[in-house]
Amino acid sequence: ENQWSGSECMIGSQIMYKKHPVGFILVYSNHFSNIQKRDQNIIRYNGDFVTLGMSKIDKIESLLTDNYYNSHISQLYRSVDMYSKEEDIYDAVESLCHRFFTYDKLSISLLIDEENAQLKCVDGIKDDINIGSEFNIQGSLHGRALLRDESIRTKNWKEDYTEEYRFNDKSDKEFTFSSVLVTPVYIKKMVKGTIGLERLTSKPFDDSDQKLLELLSSTLGYILSWITEFQKIHDSSIHDGLTGVLNRNAFDERMEEEMNRANRTQQSLAIIMFDLDKFKRINDNYGHPYGDYVIKSTAQILKDSVRNIDVVARYGGEEFIIILVDTDVSKCRHVAERMVENISKFDFDYNDVKVRMTISAGMAEFPADTDKIESLIDKADKAMYESKRKGGNLVSFSYKNSTV
Template sequence: MMNKYSKDTLILFIFTINVLSLVFLGDNSPILGLFNKLISIAGLSWLVNYFYKTLKFKNSSEGIDLNQHKDKYIIKNNPNSQFSDLIDAAFSLIKDISHDFEAGIYFFQPDSKLLELKSFTSEIFIDSLPLENNFIEKLNGDNQQNLFYQKDNKEYWHSLFKEEPIKGSECVILQPIIINEVIAGFIVVKSDHFSNVNENNQKIIKHIADIITIGILDLDILEKTINNKNDQNQIFDLLTDINLSQSESDILNKFRNIINYYFEYDCLTFSAINKDGKNAVIKLIDGIKKNLPSENSFNVNGTINGLSYIKNDIVVGSNEQYNLFRFSPNEKNDFSQNNFLSVPLFLNESLWGAITIERFTHNNYNNKDKDLLSLIARALQTSMSWFIEYQNIYEDAIKDGLTGLLNHKTFNDRAKEEIERARRFQHQLVFLIYDLDKFKRINDTLGHPYGDYVIKTTAKIIKDNVRSVDLVARYGGEEFTVVLVNTNKEAATTVAKRIVQNIQDYNFSMNGEEVNMTISCGLSEYPKDSDTLKDLIQFADEGLYKTKENGGNDVTIYSSISG
C-alpha cells in the first residue's frame, strides 16, 4: 500500500514532467496544451497545500518545547530503568556537594532479611548489612539525619566499610529511606574528614532520600493511573527530577510544556495564593490571554480560577454549572462556553497555588484528565518544595546566620568577581574594613546575647548606609567588610565616616541596659593600592589597626600611611 509520502513523491514527479514538457515541447497540440495547463494548475494547488501543511506542522512543533526536546523527558522505556537513572543523578549530586564524598544505597530484601547494596560510587562499601548493625540500631527511626564519627565508633567502623587504611578523621552519614513509616533502605555517605560535612549538605542528602522515597511510591501510582508506558516515563521523570538550580520560572515552564503535551486547552493558568488568603497572583498563563486582570492578581471568591482555592479540592466543571467570571466581575465575557479543570497545589501541607486549564468549547474534562492533572500537580509540588528548600539552603550557605550579611567565604568570592568586573570596565573599587572598638567588654559584662544584639544592630547600620550594589559582609566576630563599587576614595571616605558617626550616635539598649559603641575603619583602593584581593584586604586591615592605635572611632586611608 502506498503511504502518504509515496503519493506526494508521485505527484511531484508528474508535475515536474509536465513543467518540462511545457518548456521544451510547447503547445504543439491544443488538446495537449490544455491538458498540460490543467495539470500545472493542479500541481501548483498541490504545492501550495503541501507548503501550508509543512509550515503548519513546523509552527505547531515550535509551540511545544517538549516534542523538540523529547529526550529530555524520556530517558528510557522502562520506569525501573528510569529509577536507576534517578539513583545515578542522586549520586552525581552528592559528589557535587563534595568530591570527597562516597555514597552507597542499600535496600531491604525480605527474602534475605538483609539490607543489600544496590548502587555505589566506590568499592569501599560492604555488600550487605544486617538490620542488627550497630549504626542502624542507633538510628531514631524518625527519618532524621544521623552523623557518626570514626573516632567514636572504631569497633563498628568495618561493619559498614571494607578493610582500608583509617585516618581517624572519617565520618559517615546514614540517611534512612522511609516508605509508609517503615525503613526501606539507607543512603550511606562517607567523608574522609569531618570538616567537609556541614548542616547544609546534610539537608541536601536528606532531601535526596525524600525524592527517592517519592519516586518509589509514584512508580506504583503511575502503574495504576496511566496505561501508556511512554506517558508513565514522562511523568515519572517529572516526579523524580533532581535539579537544585532551577528557578521558579524554569519549573513552571517545564510543567507548562508537559501539560501542553497531554491536554487540549485554550488557556492554562498557574497561580499562587497571597498571604491574605483572599487574592491570588498569576504566575504564568499559556494560550488565549483575554480578559486578564490588569494587576496580574484576582479575588479567589466568585471566580473560576479561584474555585480550587475555595473548595480546597479538585474542581471539574463549566460556566453553565458555576455562574462565575474567570478572573473578575469587570471582565467582558467573550466565551459562551467554558469547561475547566482546576487542581490545588499544597506545599508543606498548606495551600500554595493552583493549576487551571480551560476549554472555550463544549468538550468537557473527564475523570482520566482529572487523575492525570492531579499527578502532574503532585510533581509540581515536589519541584516547588525543592526550589523553596534550595533557596533556604542557598541563603544559609552564603549568609551569616546572625546578621544576614554575606559570610566570609561568599564575600571573598564576590569581591574577586567585582575586581574582575572593575578591571574589565576600568572603574574603581574601595575596600572598607570595620571593627567594633572594645567589644570584648560587652560580652564579658552584659553577656553574649547582648553582644549578638550589638553585632546585628551594627550590621544593619552599615547595610543601611551603602547601596544595594555594594558588598557588605560579616568577616568574623565583630569585624565587617564593605566593597563600594565604582567609587573613588574621596567619596568612599565620606560614606565610611558617616557609618562611624552613626554608630557613635546610636543608643544601644536591650533589657534595660544601655551602652554606647564606637567603631574603627581602614580603607584601601583598587587599582591604586593593589589589583589583588589579598593585598586590598591586607592594606585596609593595616589602615584599621592604625585607626585603633590612634584611639579608634575614625577612618584611616591606607595610602596616607604607606608613604
C-alpha cells in the same frame, strides 16, 4: 585507632520515610567550636530535603506508568537544581501542557494570602486575564479548587457553577469559555495553587486528561517544595547565622566576581574593613547575649548606610567588610566616615543596659592600591589597624604602599 580527645562532636538529621526513621545524615567535626548555627541549619535542611524526596517516590512511580509521559516528566525533574527560578519551572510545565493537552487557555496560580491568588503563568488567550493578575478565591471557579481541595471538571461551567466566576467578573465578559479542568497544587502537603485548562468549546476533558493534569500539578508542587528547600540550604550556606549578612566564604566569592566585573568595565571599587573597638569588654562585662546584640545591631547600621548594590559581610567575630562598587576612595570616603559616626552615636540598649561603642575602619581601592584580592584586603586590614593605633573611631586609607 583514632583517640577521642573530648572536644569532637557530631551533628545529624534524621531521614524519614512513611513517618518512620530510615536513615540519617551525620557530620563529624574535630572540635565543637567549629559547628555554627548555620551548619546545623544546613544539615537539618538537607535531612528535610531527602525526606521530602523519599515521601514522594511511591506516588510518582505509580503515576508514571506511560513511557511517553514518563520520559517528559522525568526530564522536568532532572532539570531542577538550587539555582532554578520559579518562572523557568512554570515555562517547563507550560511546555508539557502544550504537548499533552488541547486547550485555549492554560493558567497556573498560587496563593499570595488567605483570600487571594495570583496568576504565575498563562498560555493561550491572555486578553481576559494575564500573568500577574490577582483574583479573590471566594466566588471563583479556580478558587473553588483551592478552597475545597478538589479537582474541578465541567464541560459547561456556567451551567454547573452559576454563582461563580472563572476568576472575576471582568474575566468573563469578552470570552465565553465552556469546558474547564482545574486541579490543585500541593506544596508541603498544603493546597497552595492550581493548574487550569479551559476550552472555548464544550468538548469535555476526559478521565485521562484529569489524571495527567493531577500528575503535573503534583509534579509542580513537589518541585516548588524542593526549590524552597534548596533555597534554605543555599541561604544558610552563604549568610552569617547571627546577622543575616554574607559570611566570609560568600564574601570571598563575591569579591572575586566584583573585581572581575570592575576589571572588565574599567571601573574602580573600594573596600572598607571594620572592627568594633574594645568589643571584648562587652562580653566580659555584660555577657555574650549582649555581645551578639551589638554585632547584630552593627551589621544593620552598616547595611542601612550603603546602597543596595554594595556588599556587606561579616568577616570575623566583630569584623565586617564592605564592597562599594563603581566608586573610588576619594568619592566614598564620606560614606565610611558616616558609618563610623553612626556607630558612635547609636545607643546600644539591651535588657535595660545602655552602652556606646566605636568602630575602626580601613579603606583600600581597586585597582589604584593593588589588583590582587588578597593584597587589597590586607591593605584595608592594615589601614583599619592604623585607625585602632590612633585610638579608634576613625577611618584610615591605604595609599599605594603607605597608610594615611
